Amino acid sequence: MLNVLLVDDDNEFTDVAANIIEFLGHHVSVAANLKEAYEWLDSQPFEHILLDFMLPDGSGLHLVDHLKKIQSKAQVTFITGHPSVKGILAEISGPQMDYLVKPLQREDIEGVLSKQPKIKPQAKTSSIKRHFGCLIGESAPMQELYLMIERVAKTSANVMLMGSSGVGKEVVATAIHKASQVKGQLVTTNCGALSKELIGSELFGHEKGAFTGAVAKKEGVFERAEDGTLFLDEVTEMPIDMQPNLLRVLESKKVIKVGGTKEIPVNCRVVSASNRTMESIATDKVLREDIYFRLAVFPIHIPSLRERKEDIPLLAKAFLEELNTENGCEYVWTDAQLERLSNFDWPGNVRELRHSVHRAFIMSDPKGKEIQLPHTFESPFSLTKKQNNNVTAGQTIENVEKELIRITLEKVEGNKTAAAEMLGISTKTLYNRLHAYGDFAE
């Protein structure tokens, strides 16, 4: 018996479909829109989701994003009545995703539900512990982080997450939300992605007709996160003249919709995040002091991957395990590969590591079991950083070349064949240069 969530705004269809699904021996819950679906997903796990593509409050794809965020392993079947959507769905569907076109028959539903589930092998093989259901790492800095999450989860204090880009601030926000065991949902918004004109409506909602284009009343994120957690990502990128409005909500715990007059009480923990340093927040005047003290009642610094190198093999194994499960593969790491991953600096942190693992996965021989790591993990960002540090006007070409050879050799741990390949010259030329510079003579 499967636990099935049916999401469709056609009530008559959901009534009859629910009857048929129950007849087939499954347990079914029904949601008429995304909001109701999120509530169901917060309250219980589902093995299969039958999902309409177009819903009154958004697209079915929003729900797929949400499932990824909460790391749900549910199988998803899109149901659409729009023939033009069929092509898009065919492209995105994979082992975890399927699609059906209306009108449906019993066999269609029976067929997709009987494909269940590809999840079990992972549950059996996964030996990697996910703290709070989402955080991976057993290093001392992570243990300290877990302790902080555990402690703050018992309170209702607002939390500010700090750490460089890619450390996993949203995952930590999810962990705090899960550990808090609150009734409401986790609502995420990126303050840096919203224009000055839209941010008020996004945070506080708006009344119908409040401005051109406000065709209907809208709930803001504070209201949507009622009794739950509101995650304000990139909070330091919020326009400074909007910050007094946010401060008023944080102090009074009441919102007034744009174009409205009524005060609406709100109750949620605010977790905010910034990739700026404490110094930058203070000196660049990106956040008002009063707002900072309201948001950062409990500041948490998330360690960079450089500070917890011992977690790299664990993370690499977990990412590969996820990709193996999604694609039905059985790739494994060798010890040497894990060591190479551990020796790299990962300036883009966990995000960059995940990206590199994914790239290696795609590049690997489909017939083999061994994953194929690239010669270099450099991303455009890490290269730019290095170049900026080392090349300045006025340097001689000889000096720059010498420095380039030095850092390349450092990167490949002195392996001259790999260094020559990376530099695009023959090994003989590399030896000649090294001989000429003298400094690198063995």
Add this chain to the structure above:
Amino acid sequence: MSSDEDQSVNQLVHDARSPLNRISMNAELIKLILENDMPKEKGIQAIDKIINACQECSDTLQVLSAQHGNQ
């Protein structure tokens, strides 16, 4: 046919698929009721829903026909 007209036809076809979907699913339910000797009231309710959906589907087709001058 202009792209606006194209879009309008697509929308109407989509609107016609919803009642067709209900017809199909209610027919499946009736089959299950008959196969499992379930109370006939439930079957009658499903038949009523099919009749209503047929009417809805016919209305949508009428709009489609009117919009393209083939009445």
